[in-house]
Amino acid sequence: MDEKILAASAKHPIVAGQVYKYGTAGFRMKADLLPGVSFRVGLLSGLRSRKLNGQAIGVMITASHNPASDNGVKIVDPMGEMLEQEWEAYATRLVNCPSDQDLLETYKALAAQLKIDVNAPGRVVYGRDTRPSGHGLVVALAAALGATNTEHTDYKILTTPQLHYLTRCVNTEGTPKSYGQTSEAGYYQKFSDAFVRALRGKKIQGQLTVDCANGVGGPKFSEMLKVIPKLATGFDVKVVNDDVLRPEVLNLEASGPVACGADFVKTKQRAPQNPKPVLGVRCCSFDGDADRLIYYWIDPDTGFFMLDGDRISSLAASFIGDLVHSAGLEDDLRIGVVQTAYANGASTNYIEKHLQLPVVCTPTGVKHLHHAACQFDVGVYFEANGHGTVVFSQEAMRIFRAKEPQSPAQKDALETLAAVGDLINQTVGDAITDMLMVEVILAHKGWTLKDWAMTYTDLPNRLVRVEVGNKDLFQATDAERRLSHPPGAQDEIDHVVRKYTSARSFARASGTENACRVYAEAATRSEADELANKVAQIVKQFGS
Numbered sequence: 001m002d003e004k005i006l007a008a009s010a011k012h013p014i015v016a017g018q019v020y021k022y023g024t025a026g027f028r029m030k031a032d033l034l035p036g037v038s039f040r041v042g043l044l045s046g047l048r049s050r051k052l053n054g055q056a057i058g059v060m061i062t063a064s065h066n067p068a069s070d071n072g073v074k075i076v077d078p079m080g081e082m083l084e085q086e087w088e089a090y091a092t093r094l095v096n097c098p099s100d101q102d103l104l105e106t107y108k109a110l111a112a113q114l115k116i117d118v119n120a121p122g123r124v125v126y127g128r129d130t131r132p133s134g135h136g137l138v139v140a141l142a143a144a145l146g147a148t149n150t151e152h153t154d155y156k157i158l159t160t161p162q163l164h165y166l167t168r169c170v171n172t173e174g175t176p177k178s179y180g181q182t183s184e185a186g187y188y189q190k191f192s193d194a195f196v197r198a199l200r201g202k203k204i205q206g207q208l209t210v211d212c213a214n215g216v217g218g219p220k221f222s223e224m225l226k227v228i229p230k231l232a233t234g235f236d237v238k239v240v241n242d243d244v245l246r247p248e249v250l251n252l253e254a255s256g257p258v259a260c261g262a263d264f265v266k267t268k269q270r271a272p273q274n275p276k277p278v279l280g281v282r283c284c285s286f287d288g289d290a291d292r293l294i295y296y297w298i299d300p301d302t303g304f305f306m307l308d309g310d311r312i313s314s315l316a317a318s319f320i321g322d323l324v325h326s327a328g329l330e331d332d333l334r335i336g337v338v339q340t341a342y343a344n345g346a347s348t349n350y351i352e353k354h355l356q357l358p359v360v361c362t363p364t365g366v367k368h369l370h371h372a373a374c375q376f377d378v379g380v381y382f383e384a385n386g387h388g389t390v391v392f393s394q395e396a397m398r399i400f401r402a403k404e405p406q407s408p409a410q411k412d413a414l415e416t417l418a419a420v421g422d423l424i425n426q427t428v429g430d431a432i433t434d435m436l437m438v439e440v441i442l443a444h445k446g447w448t449l450k451d452w453a454m455t456y457t458d459l460p461n462r463l464v465r466v467e468v469g470n471k472d473l474f475q476a477t478d479a480e481r482r483l484s485h486p487p488g489a490q491d492e493i494d495h496v497v498r499k500y501t502s503a504r505s506f507a508r509a510s511g512t513e514n515a516c517r518v519y520a521e522a523a524t525r526s527e528a529d530e531l532a533n534k535v536a537q538i539v540k541q542f543g544s
């Protein structure tokens with residue numbers, strides 16, 4: 001096997017002098033830097049599978065919201081969750097080995113250290129988004145799996161959440177915990193059935209325009225629409241920006257270099273311009289691999305209004321909280337909400353004070369939020385950028401099905417909870433199933449987006465991307481709300497923040513892009529903009 005690994009590695013080298021790091025969502029950078037990374041991730045995922053008694057490990061090749069020229073490789077654990085953190089360091093170690101020989105030795109040393117039999121059975125499943133570079137990265141990945149005799153299945157082009165779903169299905173198939181049929185068709189069927197059940201005969205009102213960022217979400221969502229019964233649900237959808245035949249327009253509008261998709265809508269706080277959203281019509285945007293979701297509409301009187309991840313979170317928490325109450329389960333189940341520092345202060349206040357639910361703050365990255373959410377019976381987690389889901393404990397799902405209802409209202413609440421639990425992808429944030437959940441909640445409440453928007457008023461905020469010489473100089477602490485490095489930077493940020501009323505700002509290095517991000521919120525729009533720009537200046541100065 002040693003010779004096979006050496007020979008295969010020689011064909012898929014890393015780029016000398018490049019430092020690789022397992023970031024917020026795996027390794028992510030310019031695609032031409034990645035073939036060696038993909039090969040080495042193949043070695044590591046095979047090891048991880050063997051460590052976990054041959055359970056399948058998932059690998060997703062995507063760079064999500066990043067430009068088409070980027071790509072990324074990330075590892076998915078057996079139940080569809082993100083790779084255990086301790087293993088991120090092993091991945092970084094393996095990927096940075098300077099030579100093939102060094103790689104082989106590190107691979108064997110890791111196996112010895114973790115007491116893994118490299119000849120035991122291992123299994124890896126993988127998929128990729130629509131980026132053209134994905135194909136070559138899959139070849140490199142498969143070469144490592146072949147060289148190490150690891151069984152592998154190529155699920156080809158998928159959304160990221162579909163790969164997470166399939167990973168869990170492979171590992172639960174034929175057991176009482178079976179998550180669904182292990183196929184793309186199984187994914188459509190499971191969530192479409194749950195959508196119909198969760199609606200409980202209610203009809204969705206008005207048309208929904210879905211901007212798919214010209215990414216993999218377009219064709220996949222269109223596939224799903226084929227199995228959703230339109231008449232029974234009233235689900236009337238117009239899909240836009242679903243061109244995957246011209247890969248260069250990924251995350252861009254088809255007509256030119258203007259961005260679209262969830263990342264654009266959230267960061268620029270404006271709707272995609274082409275096609276122009278129809279005034280008053282309910283709209284939403286996915287990102288490039290369909291794991292983020294942002295809603296918005298253009299009001300004829302007041303203009304663009306956005307409902308981001310914080311809004312989706314509070315909507316889901318309020319709906320599920322009410323159902324748990326109606327089902328008489330408020331003393332049995334702990335509901336909690338997980339956010340990051342990017343959450344608008346008004347949303348945190350609304351969830352804690354109005355919904356009376358606990359809020360936990362974690363660093364950026366769904367891997368952190370997911371973990372914290374699993375500490376609750378019902379854990380609602382969304383990043384402000386629209387990435388998130390609701391996780392239900394096994395016990396919660398069991399109670400929804402087993403509890404004897406004392407009234408028709410209780411029966412209704414229990415059945416709705418069970419259906420909602422099935423509808424929301426439990427493995428990771430999924431724009432498609434999150435969107436179906438939002439549509440269900442709006443139908444139950446009889447709400448328009450305007451009604452939803454009235455629940456609370458966001459503090460004006462601004463998110464800025466700052467390019468710096470070396471983003472790794474910036475190290476954050478306190479759930480990324482403060483900088484510990486470079487020395488002095490946080491003091492300067494504190495100093496400017498103090499000049500504004502009800503203001504908050506923080507800076508951190510992105511884990512997916514070669515840049516820092518600055519967030520600021522303040523009492524007025526102009527103050528939020530001004531504060532964000534001042535903090536961005538500080539970051540620029542300390543990062544050069």
Ligand code: G16
Binds near residue numbers: 063
């Ligand atoms: C990824 C992560 C998200 C994170 C985002 C931005 O999203 O999965 O949890 O919020 O990157 O991270 P950062 O600010 O560190 O660049 P995606 O949709 O790009 O995979």
